[in-house]
Amino acid sequence: MTQHTTTEITRVSVPTDTVATTDQTNVYLIEGDESVLLDPAARHSTVDDAVTDCTPDHITATHSHPDHTGGLTAYAFETDATVWAPVGYENRFAQSTGVYPARTFREGHSVGPATAIETPGHASDHTAFEVELEDGRTAIFTGDLVVAEGSVVVGGPDADMAAYLDSLRRVREREPDVIYPGHGPVIDEPHETINRLIAHREKREQSVLDALAANAEDVEEIVDRAYEKDISEVSDLARKTVVAHIRKLADEKRVRWDPETEQATLIGREQ
Numbered sequence: 001m002t003q004h005t006t007t008e009i010t011r012v013s014v015p016t017d018t019v020a021t022t023d024q025t026n027v028y029l030i031e032g033d034e035s036v037l038l039d040p041a042a043r044h045s046t047v048d049d050a051v052t053d054c055t056p057d058h059i060t061a062t063h064s065h066p067d068h069t070g071g072l073t074a075y076a077f078e079t080d081a082t083v084w085a086p087v088g089y090e091n092r093f094a095q096s097t098g099v100y101p102a103r104t105f106r107e108g109h110s111v112g113p114a115t116a117i118e119t120p121g122h123a124s125d126h127t128a129f130e131v132e133l134e135d136g137r138t139a140i141f142t143g144d145l146v147v148a149e150g151s152v153v154v155g156g157p158d159a160d161m162a163a164y165l166d167s168l169r170r171v172r173e174r175e176p177d178v179i180y181p182g183h184g185p186v187i188d189e190p191h192e193t194i195n196r197l198i199a200h201r202e203k204r205e206q207s208v209l210d211a212l213a214a215n216a217e218d219v220e221e222i223v224d225r226a227y228e229k230d231i232s233e234v235s236d237l238a239r240k241t242v243v244a245h246i247r248k249l250a251d252e253k254r255v256r257w258d259p260e261t262e263q264a265t266l267i268g269r270e271q
Contacts (some may be wrong), residue, residue, distance in 0.1 A: 006032070006134045007030065007031065007032045007113060007131055007132065007133050007134055008030075008031040008032075009028060009029070009030055009031075009131075009139070009180065010028065010029040010031075010050050010054075011026055011027070011028055011180065011186070012026070012027045012028075012029075012044065012046045012047050012050060013025070013026050013027075014027055014041050014042045014044040014046070014047065014071075015042070015044075016041045016042055016066075016067040016070065017066070017067060018067035018183065019153055019237060020067070020144075020147075020182075020183035020184070021150060021183075022183045022184050024183065025039060025041035025042070025067050025068060025182060025183060026039065026041075026180065026181065026182055026183060026184075027039055027040055027041055027042075027044070027047050027071070028141055028180060029047075029050045029051065029054060029056060030112065030113055030114055030129075030131055030141075031054050031113070032112065032113025032131070033112075033113060034057040034058065034112035034113060035054055035055075035056045035057050035058070035112055035113070036056055036057065036058040036059065036060065036111055036112035036113065036114055036129075037051060037056040037058070037059045037060075037075055037079070037081065038059075038060060038061065038062065038114070038129060038141055039061050039062055039068045039069075039141075039143065039182060040059060040061070040069070040070075040071040040072045040074075040075045041067055041068050041069070041070050041071060042070040042071045043070075043071045043074050043075075044071070047071065047075070051075060051078075051079055055079050055081070056075070056079055056081045056112075057081055057082065057112055058081055058082050058083075058084060058111050058112040059072060059075060059076050059079070059081045059082070059083050059084070060083070060084040060085065060105075060111055061085075061093075061097075061143075062126060062127055062128065062129070062141065062142070062143025062144065062145075062182060063122065063123040063125050063126040063127065063143055063144065064085075064089065064092050064093050064095075064096035064097070064123070064125055065096070065123060065144070065156075066096060068143065068144075068182060069093075069096050069097045072097045072099060073097055073098045073099050076097075076099050077099075082102050082103055083097075083099050083100075083101045083102050083103070084101055084102070084103050084104065084105055084111050085101035085104055085105075085125075086104065086105060086106065086116075086118075086125050086127055087104045087105065087106045088125075089124075089125040090104060092125060093125070105127075106118065111129065113131055114129035114130065114131050114141070115129065115130045115131070116128075116129060117129065117130055117140070117170070117171065117174070118167075119142070119143075119145050119167035119170070119171065120160060120163040120164075120167060121145070121154060121159065121160050121161070121162075121163040121164025121165070121166070121167045121168075122143070122144040122145060122152055122153070122154055122156070122159060122164060123144070123156060123158055123159065124158040124160070124163075126143060126144065126145065126167070127143070128140050128141060128142045128143060128145055128167075128171060129141045130174065130176070133177075137177035137178065138174070138175075138176045138177055138178075139176060139177065139178045139179070139180060140171060140174065140176040140178075140179050140180070140190070141179075141180045141181075142171065142179050142180070142181050142182065143181070143182040144181075144182045144183070145164075145167055145168065145171065145181075145182075146168070146171070146179050146181050146187065146190070146193060146194060146197060147181050147182075147183055147184050147193075147197075148181065148184045148185050148186075148187050148193060149184060151197060151200050151201075152164070152197065153237050153240070153241065154201075154241060154244045155237060155239075155240025155241045155243065155244050156240070159240070159244050160244070160247075160248075161201070161205075161244040161245055161247065161248040162248045162251065162252075164201070165198060165201055168194050168197055168198055169194075169198070171190075171194065172190070172191060172194040172195070175190075175191070176190045177190070178190065179193065201245075204226065204241070204242075204245060205245050205248070205249070207225070207226040207227075208222060208226050208242060208245045208246065208249070209249070209254075209266065210225070210226075211225035211226050212255065212264060212265070212266035213266055217263045217264060217265060218262070218263055219239060219242060219243060219246075219262045219263070219264070220239075222242055222246070222264065223235070223238055223239050223242045226242055243262075246264045249264075250264070253267065254266070254267055255267060
């Protein structure tokens, strides 16, 4: 990783149309020898002030979901910063932002002061970025991989539960000192937070297996049995999450899954 004499991080939480309970997305301006504007989620006066004080050399996003890219076009044109996207996702990035990337990155590549870490799961193009701070500590900007409270939705069209858990473990192995998430407060205890998220996913997976073992087959019935609390306000997200767990179990040959009928059967319990 490139060494920097000083790294400054500006975090601006802006209102967005997001499924995150905060109803806001964190925008980051990371200043080192060069600067990068990360996840410009929306045009906002506080972000305007930040980029006026320090015009970014680079602009990118942790992934192409609209609540992380809504302001990218405006800031790209106004600052003339170099726009980056992950290798292989240039068209998706352009469709989301309206800007075709000038450069691409993959695992280990530098975007200004930040080093890319491929972290698929929440989305297939999801990327975290690692920065070395001036005191020798490391910070990772995790987008929608890690949150301080609650859990991350893993249920989009290209969501992958196994990849999500693997990404969590890979970030944990890097032993960051601080995590800057896409939503919510800064995380000063990364190891404990990641462990909590992994344990939460493992518990949910077990609840899905328990439902299947009790002969639940239809997705709706599995959802009802897998959640002990009232999920009426987030029923669609809960459903997508359960399907993501079922797909993971099907890939592991532990469950038979029919996406047409949306029914699942625990392998070994077929009549």
